[in-house]
Amino acid sequence: MIKYLFVYRNPQDDAQPSAEEIQAALEHWGQWIGKYSASGNIVDGGDGLKASGRVIRHGGLISDGPFAESKEVLGGYSVIAARNYEEALQIARECPCLMSEGSIEIRELAGFN
């Protein structure tokens, strides 16, 4: 099995989901994580990320970040085990992140191959 990092990005959207929509999405996430935990594909469910943080650069310059100009915000991550990209994509296709018009960047972890 190869390990992949799933990086979730959500659209930078002014329209806030309603309480009911949040609950529905959350239940959907629970099903997805449950299904692929049972199949052994989820190595680490990961976590969500708060909206803001700090960025430090060469030279020690620290700023508040991330910067909101981009159309998508980094929302969270998971580590998934799959035989190949094809299987990883198959798992990603069912992920609720895509239902809310977000995207998932899938990257193979270099050291575990």
Added chain:
Amino acid sequence: MSGPIQLAEHFFRQQSGQLIATLTRRFGTHNLEVVEDAVQVAFMQALQSWGRRGQPVDPEGWLFRVACNATLDSLRRRQRWQTKIGPALQELQMDESAPGGGLRADFPCESEIDDDRLQLLCLCCHPQLSVESQVAFALRMTCGFSTVEIAKALLSETETMQRRLTRAKETLRNAVDPLSRQDFISGQLPSVLRVVYLIFNEGYNSCDADQSIREDLCEEALRLGGLIARHSAGDTPPTRALMALMVFQSARFAARLQSPNEPVLLPKQDRSRWDRALIGEGVRWLRSAAEGDELSPYHLEAAIAAEHCLAPRFEETPWLRIVERYDLLMQIQPTPIHQLNRAIALAYAHGPQAGLKSLLDINWDDVPRNYFLFDAALGELHRQVGQFELAQHHLRRALSLNPPRAERQWLHSRLAAAKNGCAEPPV
């Protein structure tokens, strides 16, 4: 530390109401908007984090902690911190990594939550807001409805609703903070009950709104009613009577629909599908509402609903008693709608001529002209007394006023009968 997602139905909606209530009490009504945004931040964070990690052991505490900190962050950014509320709340900042421990001390207990929520509901019914705004604002703040959902439920445009809610917030921001007043709840009780009554009716009678939203409205109204009735300042005979009324109506909710989109009018409803347990509960509420000597319109409306619920068959409806209740109702709350309903009951009790006479006595200046039921009743009673031309005129007009589906079918069948010169009462 965390487990699969297992949330009660409408968990986030209810949490929204509770969190906004609790945090508004702590941070003041002038910070209502900050609190509202903070609750949304907490919800989004829950979605991001719980989705991946699973649900925390104490989801309510988790949300409270995060929403509280988000409020504080936001207030600090607004730099009101030092002057306004900073020192008193310094110790409030909570360790979000603490797994439930250390936070319980701050997390309000059930009765405090009830009190906060009722205070917030009272605030939503602020006298400076129109009744329409009170209803919308209560749905937003105490029931966790989104603007889109409120617009859908109250049959309005989302943008109009957004503006209405924004204006309401502005009004309240500039109003004196009423939460400090001890007698606030008692003083506001009549408007609060009216808002709950309107929310329920909107759900129960709304013509076009989507079925699930309608049920949600009724459910929310019942929850708010229960909240008021549990509170020492809210538990009055009119509150109990309103609960009785809503519970009786709810008992008939399921039987009003044959299949998801086929409503059934009262005479044709399958009474075995009425919820006996709820009817029993309604009777208990009504009995307890009889304590004291106060007679509110809710008492009479509940008593009328009880007569319908307790009649074994439509043909056995005690119309005479219902007319008496409407007589009393007209004395304490003379509205054209009550008079219309009284006339219909009168027609069943004493025949169409009596009903029609009473209907024509209505002061038509006060009648909401676009309410189809007046023309529907006029049309049907004219038909039953054999005045077919007038009958057709009114039935056509009723049909032009966009009645709900079941009523539309009924009106068409009455219109056909009037055209055929048939004066028989419907089977």
